[in-house]
């Protein structure tokens with residue numbers, strides 16, 4: 001392992017993200033895509049590529065470099081990372097066209113289901129010496145019409161103060177900074193956690209190599225991930241960011257939205273507190 005002991009390599013993070021994604025497929029509805037639509041989507045995707053080749057006059061050496069790079073992404077298991085950084089934001093924006101209530105954004109590759117269920121007021125599982133500023137994140141889950149949603153689940157995951165996610169980096173214990181908080185009879189919750197650090201996508205793999213070759217930066221602004229769900233309501237998947245944070249205006253994953261930026265207030269004990277309420281729309285009836 002390179003530089004530091006805790007640095008997750010592309011191969012660690014990628015292999016775990018690939019396993020997590022394969023396991024998740026069974027949990028998700030699969031789209032029924034007709035032959036006609038498949039023909040159209042594949043054809044238009046290829047046409048978009050041909051257009052770049054023709055207008056940019058892409059050479060044989062460039063074509064071979066791309067072929068090799070695509071093979072490398074698969075071999076280290078970076079497809080979930082690459083696609084969630086560079087493609088998911090557009091899929092999410094299309095989904096958002098029919099979504100009311102709390103603004104969503106990308107899920108990313110690091111969600112793990114089945115985490116510890118916690119009461120409405122709880123501290124997220126963390127190491128005794130967990131680094132980072134304390135943050136109390138509280139709020140209420142409501143339906144669009146204002147009805148409070150008791151027993152709603154706030155499924156929460158985040159990176160640590162070094163930007164690493166449990167389950168995807170060595171030396172971070174399983175379940176660290178993850179949990180499912182269940183709202184109280186007023187639909188409220190209060191989670192004690194730490195402010196995460198900005199996240200850097202692994203720089204030692206093919207995605208990192210592409211970013212470096214293009215002269216881009218590999219950073220996402222610090223963020224909290226949430227899925228909020230309640231019976232009879234459409235689940236929202238979102239992230240919350242921090243005002244004045246680095247990379248807020250240049251997220252490599254293009255997943256920030258103005259109304260997802262928190263302004264935590266410093267408390268007398270030196271920690272931070274912030275509130276954010278969630279509004280869920282009724283589940284689609286089919």
Ligand code: DHB
Nearest residue numbers: 081084085108109199201
């Ligand atoms: C990636 C990581 C994240 O934490 C995230 O929210 C989105 C994408 C990634 O490495 O692909």
Ligand code: FE
Nearest residue numbers: 108110199225
């Ligand atoms: Fe993330």
